[in-house]
Amino acid sequence: MKLPKELYNGILIFLGIAVYFLLMAVLGLSHLFYLRLLNVLFIFYGVNKTIQMNLKEGETSFISNAVSAMATSVVGVSLSVLGLLIYSYAKGGDAYVASLSETFLFGGNPSVPTYCICLLFEGIASSVIVTMMLMLYTNNKYVAD
Template identity: 60%
Template sequence: MKLSKEFYNGVIIFIGIALYFLLMEALHLSNVYFLRLFNIVFVYYGVNKTLKSNFAAGKTNFADNAISALLTALFGVFLSISGLVAYIYAKGGDDYIKTLSDTLLFVGSPSVMTYNISLLFEGIVSAVIVTFSLMLFWKKKYPSD
């Protein structure tokens, strides 16, 4: 069974983000909020890899490549959020969320699902931003209409 390049690169995004956050947790740096911003590097890498693969295969339709790039980013986001839900429940569920929400901008005490749904929306917005920015970067490689 051959996986689509979008799903494969989405898995690469997930593995990169998961290893990055596990490393931050092991080094006790998970409370340093600005280090969390670097996970965008893995999303850029996976989406750029998809676009590079499409271009190398001769696929130069701008709209098709935009959809391919967005699917890659969304696969990475959904897999990462799913992995985070599993990790949070493995670490204690709502009790573990209380330690996480202290370092983020959550008011009160969010539940596991509230926490992850808000991160899902943030991830979807990030996926769209990454897709648009990389499509602007790659636009010069596509024939104009």
């Protein structure tokens, strides 16, 4: 059984982000918040791969490619947030999230679910931005009305 390209590339995004963050933790670099922002590169990779696969298959409709690209990024972000949820509880729950929030965007003392929901919304927003950037970049390859 062949996985849909959106799911396959979404899983690639998740694996890239997971390995990247685990590597940062092993190397002791997880406190550097600007390195955490580089995870958007994995989203760019997965979404671009979906768009290129669609174009190779002859799909030249802007809307269907945009939906496919958006689905890829949302799958990747959702799996990544789910992975963070499981990892956070494995590392100590709210105490672990409190150590993350000291160097990131959150103030106060967020719980694991609050942290994950906020990251999910942030991830979906970045998914929309990445999708639109790549769709506009490849705009000349689509059929005009």
